[in-house]
Amino acid sequence: MQILRKSGWAGFEKTLKMDRKEVIKKVKESGLNGRSGCNFPTGLKWELMGKGVRYLICNANEGEPGTFKDKFIMEKNPSLLIEGIAIASYAMGIHKTFIYLRGEYSYLKPKLERVIKQSEEYLKKINLKININLGAGSYLCGEETAIMESIEGKRPVVRQKPPYPPEVGLYGKSTCVNNVETLANVPLIFLGGWNNKLELYSLSGDLKKPGVHEVEGGIKLKQIVSLAKPKTEPKIIYFGASGGCLPYKKFENLSVGYKSISEQGCMLNGRGLIICGKNREIVELSKIFTEFFLQENCGYCTPCREGNFRIWELLKKIGCRKGRKSDLNLLQKLAYYISDTSYCALGTSSTNHLKCALKYFKGEFLKLCK
């Protein structure tokens, strides 16, 4: 796997010989895009940074169900991540970096701390300090501004944008937020022989061989799924909890990429695929995912807080075969308006799975209704 290559700080040494602007230019030319979800060009993000005191935040709060590629990198090749952070900090002239580590990954903290200590001599060269902040288990803290609130010691709530983080970020200063996988790929750019198309996919569900797989982007859905050897014939593919779902049979020849997936009304968030076998019931699955959002929404705005609870209630009713057709209409309306009117990205994507389920599997819902 490309991501497991050991760089041994060779990439960092190379960048030190370059000018800062040159480093950013090279990253831009490489075509590296953010690997967390929105696919924003990394080089451009670095270029947008303001002046004065700046901060870098490494987003290691990987909370999306079915996504575990960042954990994989931090477990198997943490020094590559630290080197990536060092290069990014050098390129943007940053002297303080925060790694916002997911609360559930607390066991990785000593490991990361050890690696940071081992690489002190390199970090000293650019006068960089790396802090590890542990999250407290909030899914919302995967959002960049919620991380900032959390690091500042406040209740994690998404800030209003604009202003965007490069203008007003952590402690009111210009801030860059990058994902673990993005930063881990940075040293490889400078090492040479790096393939931008290789991406990590986390596969889980009814599989014989679940885990992280490195695949070239644009590969067909069928091929990815076959890598993990499904136990039974796959029926539904969930793209994490917030990404929505697709029926496998209809889309098995779909090439997997940000564009092609979003054309189908789904989102490729964090490239986590949850593969559900043929004996799974869509209503039950929808209820499980709704329960997740029920627990994880912050309670800030009405539609997401109250609406998801109502969806859960209705799904429970339908699951018990007590639902009516009017309930199904209400469900559809709720799913539509929650995503339309919520405050943050969690709210707007919280009903993606249900919208897709109602789009592709409405028959199964109808069967359970009176």
Next chain:
Amino acid sequence: MNGKRVKVKKGETILDIAKRNGINIPTLCYHPDLKPEGKCRICLVEVNGKLVTSCNTKVEEKMEIFTNTKRVLEARRLNMELILSNITYARKDFELIKLAKELGIRKIRFKKHVDNSKGRGPIEIDNHRCILCGRCVQVCQNIQGINNIDFVNRGIFTEVTTPFNIPIKDSPCTFCGQCALYCPENAVRERAFSEKLIKYVENISIVKDSKFSIVQTAPAIRASLGEMFGAEPRTLVTGKMVAALRKIGFDKVFDTDFGADLTIMEEANEFVERIKKNKNLPLLTSCCPSWIRFAEETYPFLLKNISTCKSPQQMFGAIAKTYYAKKIGVKPKDLIVVSIMPCIAKKFEAEKPEMESAGCNDVDIVLTTREIGRMIERKKINFSKFGDGEFDEPLGISSGGGAIFGATGGVTESVLRVIYEIFTDKKLKKVNFKQVRGFEGIRDTEIEMGNKNIKIAIAHGLGNIRKLIESGEWKKYHFIEMMACPGGCIGGGGQPRPTTWEIRKKRIAALYEQDKKMKIRVASHNPAIKKIYKEFLGKPLGKKSEKLLHTKYKKRKPKYF
């Protein structure tokens, strides 16, 4: 906007523009005094094919805004339905229910799920009714700077509470009640006293000779009580209020302005004394119980500077239970003193153990403006068509100085009127000290009195008070007026909702108008005050007044910190 081209200024929100152009956008969590947060998602509009909240979206070029498409209306209605589904509500005049009607909601398809309510301290937070709009949290954090309430938990378990869920009475809360004032749904509210009062009133009518009830009304409520019955914020309803209180069943209706006049006398004399001795300056006013609690908890080093005078309410109570009770021949215990205040902290003050001058609480029951308004309504008294009544004697005669107590700067002005005559030995010709009027959070001025230059500062809103103290600026002055609520008592925590800066300004104007019309403008010219000093108290700062009208402060620690 809605197919019309509209001129805008930079930095304006969509809501601002809509208001200016006469387009109605319903809002719930939005409040003109606060930073819009976009929590309730009611003020949605469609911008370039996307739904956004109009309260916190700033206008940009080439925006195409629609305020009443089907998508917008349906989304608003669904969100309102979701909010309503989860609360119990009984009264029809709160903002929320008005809004629900406006949005055309008839039936709610969901059932309630929250099931916890907490009643503790003078303020209670009822999660049955809370819609999590966050106004109270914002007021507590940003305007008052106390940071005593915030959201806890996530998702549908989110609720507003104190740190570590401790009872409000043990928390660092100052009971200013601004949270209750800003609440659109009566979820944060004062602890109800009305039930107790109704029992009292009933008892009074049964055993008439053994119990005697009097009521005092604060200066600030006559300018605001009318709002509860549909009057414009600027109308004074003194006469109607007195008549209505008589109808409720109180034997005598008195005026706290009398207590205020007494406070001015004592405070002015105390100030003159301190100036002469040049000791413990600046003098900080003590009329506001919320500020007193704040100082006792947070700034104990200021306690020696605070005037030892009780607040007008407590002075009135002390006089009523001693002087007045004796005069009419009723035992202090059988005399029930009810006070109607624009304030929630007064409830706490009345229950303080040091506020006893005749073996029982000086003031038995404290009601807020909202509570008395509700009581009048419940008694089915037609307030707006009521004739005018007059205050009873002797505790109902007051000066203009007492009347303006409810406005920020009012205490200062009335004290100035009294000390001018003490300092200069001349009769005050120009009664209005316009320098001290105004609305800025912290303002200062210098006034020449005889051969002395008196430096005065006025702070209102606990956030501003904190600023004034922590910057160290307070040491520069001779006299500082501190009021916990923005705008003074006129914007107090017990006032009718809604209260915005516009309304506060109107109420203040009404008080100054009342002052203008009064015959007696200076407290020391009040015949009732002269009489009581002659008959009973002796002289200001004398032995008796020291005992009855002054109090001591001690350092207090919130129980849990």
